Amino acid sequence: MPADNFEREKAIVNLQHEILNVDNLHAWFGDFHAVKGVSLAVQQGQVVALIGPSGCGKSTFIRCINRLHEEVPGARVQGRVTIGGQDIYGRGADPVRIRRYVGMVFQKPNPFPGLSIFENVAVGLKLGGISKRTVLDEQVERALRQAALWEEVKDKLRQPGTSLSGGQQQRLCIARALAVEPPVILMDEPTSALDPISTAKIEDLLHELKKSVTILIVTHNMQQASRVSDKTAFFLLGELIEYGETSQIFTNPARPKTEEYITGRFG
């Protein structure tokens, strides 16, 4: 096997394992240094929970991974982020294209008002230039099934997305993100506005989803982090304090600060 071919094979193998690599990432809001030199790597098919007290930079961190942070006036990013080997802050990288490959689910359910349930899910596909009815139908159904919402909405796809309950709306937003089959989905406290039953449904969903998608989830709920994630990253004042297997972080943290936080002594 020629050398360059071998290199490529190796790159593909690597790609399959390591989907996301963040190297020395800094982020600012004006003068405020919100993320201070964070490095971490995520394997494909894992759920990574980001925990830490409010204002520790975890939301800002995930918003750097789909280049949404820079949309805030005065915001700035420095560092290297690669998704599937592609440098998303590299020269010529188009944030619009990158966001099509990295799904995002927000704190509050935010289906587009004025769009039906179907249209809400199809929106990402349409933005990507897909307009064939059969493809749209198929992908929308797949995404809604994946988001465990299909059975509840299949008879009312023409109704507005905003007519659903809060928990259903959030699953609709997850379906909206899933429709374009992104390799990575970012979730920014997706259950903090939901009741316990809806929260449990979404947590169950995460277990199913990680077969096909890599998930980064910001959460304030420690139990949630321990229930849903394979790995946990603990942030404090913009720094990544500890990153490791969830079981290890919650039973035997390496850093005293992590232990203090997860046992509820501050934060």
Add this chain to the structure above:
Amino acid sequence: MEEVSGGILDMIGKLMTKSSRREKRRDVHLGDRIFYYSLKASAWTLVFVLLLMFGLILQMAWPAFQHFGWRFLVTNEWNSVTSEFGALALIYGTVVSSLIALVLAVPMSIGVALFLNELAPRWLSTPLGFFVEMLAAIPSIVYGLWGLFVLAPFLRTYVQPPLVDHLGFLRLFEGPPLGVGMMAAGVILAIMIMPTITAICREVFRAIPQSNREAALGLGATRWEMLKLAVLRSSQAGMLGATILGLGRALGETMAVTMVIGNNPDIKVSLMASAQTMASILANQYAEADSPLHLSALTAVGLALFLVSLTINGIARFVVWRVNRKYVRGH
């Protein structure tokens, strides 16, 4: 007018619900009670004044209605010498000049509002927004003067001749380019209602949660796609409301229109012909109306203007309510 008619509808609505479930006020303090009743009196005075005005106009206009009957609204002969008065041309003039204004002002205002709120950096949007709002502070008569001495000659020299040459077959642009006329009135109305529509659209856009915009951007929308998805679609009712307020202003605008419309009560398809609106004929002829019938006919025009704006407002409110029900509450 817009505000007042809305207030009345609200008030009637409140009265009707009040009778079904009477809530007892329990202001123990004498001061509170005096305050409550004095405010209540003010509110009712407003209704009373409006009804009084309506009654008085109706009384003054009655002879004209008696004399002409329905013909008053469906004929367009307006001749004080022969004492033939029909208001159709005036209604036509009001509606068409207002429509021209809306066609020109609505897209422009929405564009300006989008630019100021969503695209322009703060150092630019603050002063620019201030200038747009300043347009609303210019007195109507000043607009009229500008329209007469600047806009009309400009239209006559640079805009209307090419329209006649190239689009004359449309009949909308035929006849001599006079400058003054329906087109000038529409353009000046457009400029006058733009600040209102822009300001309300900006409020409407401001009310949209940032997370809707981020949802669109997060899906890989370009800036324009984001504006379409997250901003324009969810503001349909609000933009319609802004349009209605603009329309309300355009329908009743008097001075500036009187100065540029040419004051010829006739129905012509061409937008370059001179015309007359309900408001402008009142401004024009009130002082010199000598026969009682002429005076009564003018008052009847005033009444018609009142009713036309009331009807348009009613329809528009209904549409806003429908759109709201369909899109926002989602049932």
